[in-house]
Amino acid sequence: AMTGGVLQMVNHGLSTGALFLLVGMVYERTHTRNLSEMGGLAAGMPWLMGAFLFVSLSSLGLPGLNNFVGEFLVILGTLARNRAFGAIAAIGVVLAAIYLLWAYQRMAHGPLPAKHAHHPDLSAREVALLAPVLALILVIGIYPKPLLDRIDPTSTRIVKAVDAGRPVDAGQHANLAAAAEGP
Structure with a gap:
């Protein structure tokens, strides 16, 4: 969503x-x-x-x-x-x-x-x-794939952080996207 x-x-x-x-x-x-x-x-x-x-x-x-x-x-x-x-x-x-x-x-x-x-x-x-x-x-x-590919990693990471009860720092966009992609 x-x-x-x-x-x-x-x-x-x-x-x-x-x-x-x-x-x-x-x-x-x-x-x-x-x-x-x-x-x-x-x-x-x-x-x-x-x-x-x-x-x-x-x-x-x-x-x-x-x-x-x-x-x-x-x-x-x-x-x-x-x-x-x-x-x-x-x-x-x-x-x-x-x-x-x-x-x-x-x-x-x-x-x-x-x-x-x-x-x-x-x-x-x-x-x-x-x-x-x-x-x-x-x-x-x-x-829509190019836009969805750009949006999804960050939004997935935000949802995971919110579901886990962790705060999400808006200034950490690049870190969130990198973390969502995994190691």
């Missing part, structure tokens, strides 16, 4: 950061954050709404995207320690999926209000800004 939690912090930063960028791009065009004043935006801005859907699917933990790996490891580790907390975590994932898909549906589908009919889609500058984040979301989802 600890390795998954650290990975999830990285993943959450990527997907939440991308969602904030995308919400800002939508607001820049529509001048509203009110979902009831939106609708049909996918018809006029297919690339922007496609990116929003991609990042929303990442945030809800779709397999193949970055958040799935961290969420899976956290829930698996939590279930191993405490089934009730693991079940609560799994329910949280489902509730997040419901909310994100509901918000996307309200923004992207339905009738397009006339006041939003002529908004531009993503600009070259916006594509250049989003492309690296979207690529990382996909790459980490497909091949």
Whole structure:
């Protein structure tokens, strides 16, 4: 669970950061954050709404995207320690999926209000800004091993020290990683 939690912090930063960028791009065009004043935006801005859907699917933990790996490891580790907390975590994932898909549906589908009919889609500058984040979301989802290999030794050592009731000195990162690898 600890390795998954650290990975999830990285993943959450990527997907939440991308969602904030995308919400800002939508607001820049529509001048509203009110979902009831939106609708049909996918018809006029297919690339922007496609990116929003991609990042929303990442945030809800779709397999193949970055958040799935961290969420899976956290829930698996939590279930191993405490089934009730693991079940609560799994329910949280489902509730997040419901909310994100509901918000996307309200923004992207339905009738397009006339006041939003002529908004531009993503600009070259916006594509250049989003492309690296979207690529990382996909790459980490497909091949998380390099990150997990970097995170796991330290998190394993910390968990062992905490389980044994020993204090863990934050300044001993290199020593913890070396000790976790063993002689």
